Amino acid sequence: MRLLFLGSGPFGIPALRRLQSLREDLMVATVPDARHGRSRSLRPSPIKSEALELGLDVHECDRLRGRAGRELLEQTGAQLIITADIRLILGSRFLEGPERGCFNLHGSLLPRWRGAAPIVRAILAGDEQLGVTLYRMVPALDAGPVVGFSSWNPPAAVTSEEAELHLSRLAADLLEQHLETLEMGAATLTEQSEDAVTIAPKVEKSEGWARWDGDSGFLDRQVRALKPWPRTRTRVARQAASSCPDEVILDQVSQIEGMPAADAGTVLEVTSDRIIVACGHGAVA
Structure with a gap:
């Protein structure tokens, strides 16, 4: 089975490592090196860096529609494609090319949170359960039939960074669980409910x-x-002679009960170890 992994961001790294440990004929494709920072220096994608460390050959592609997609399929002869955080649009003919199909690992419990930032949106919304979905790709974004889920009840103070790391590991486990059935073309597929899409x-x-x-x-x-x-950052009102910066980054806040009502953004109390500020409802420190 000629297996191709498509990825770009760090979410796909545990899945790539797992595939490399399970299959000898693994191929990898990712986006080209991109310029970053003020120096505009070229940097490889996290997937490219990881693949090279694992001793894997890497194909680079900046699009997977039309001729570019056909050329990648011809070069690799891929029979099954697994993607994770690829950050490219895959054309319909590309999706139809592999004998066993294209399957994606997505950082939400589909059909909730289809799109580019599922983990961020789930935490913003206060979702008590996060998870990953393995599904067969179709031209519509994150709309394909589901192979399987893996869910997780995160701690109350979880950040997107922490959640992405944990979910990426769940994604690798989920992929391993279903890999043989994908290779045999025997996976059970369940259509998503369009009524539950966010x-x-x-x-x-x-x-x-x-x-x-x-x-x-x-x-x-x-x-x-x-x-x-x-x-998350906020502007700070300061006196002309003050050395306080105009903006500060809020690294962590805690909800505070029992404070008097005040206009949003008003400083209510300052101590040696915290500053309490009023919100539209409630307060934080």
Whole structure:
């Protein structure tokens, strides 16, 4: 079985490692090196870096539609494709090419949170249960029939960074559980309920401004959901002679009960180890 793994971001690394330990004929494809930071230096994707460390050959592609997709299939002869965090749109003909199909590992319990940022959106919404889904890919985004799920009840203070790491490991376990049936073309597929769909759009940097006008619970979720990017930040009113910065990053907040009502963003109390600030409802420190 000629197996091709497609990935870009770190979410797919545990699955790649698991496949490499289970199959000798594994091939890898990822996006080309991209420029980052002020220096604009070229950096490989996390999947490329990991694949090279594992001694795997890597194909690079910046699109998988039309000729580019056909060429990758011809070069690899892939019979089964597994994807995770690929960050590319796969054309319909590409999806139809492999004999055993294309299957994706997605960081939510589909059909909840289809889209680019499922973990962030789940934490923002206060979901008590997170998870991963293995499903067969179709042209519509994250809409294909499901092979299997793995769910997790995270701790109350979980951040997106922590959740992604844990869910990526669950994804590797889920893939191993179903790999043989995928290779045989014998997986049981269950259609998603369109009535239960929610969308997880890409996170924008502008979402990082602290929402003091909301309740304290939302601000707590915002700080956790937007860590490590774009982080939650707030402007600080200061006197001209003060050395206090104009903006600060909120690394962690805790909800505080029993504080008097005040305008959102008002500093209620300052001690040696915390600052208590009013929200639209409640307060945080």
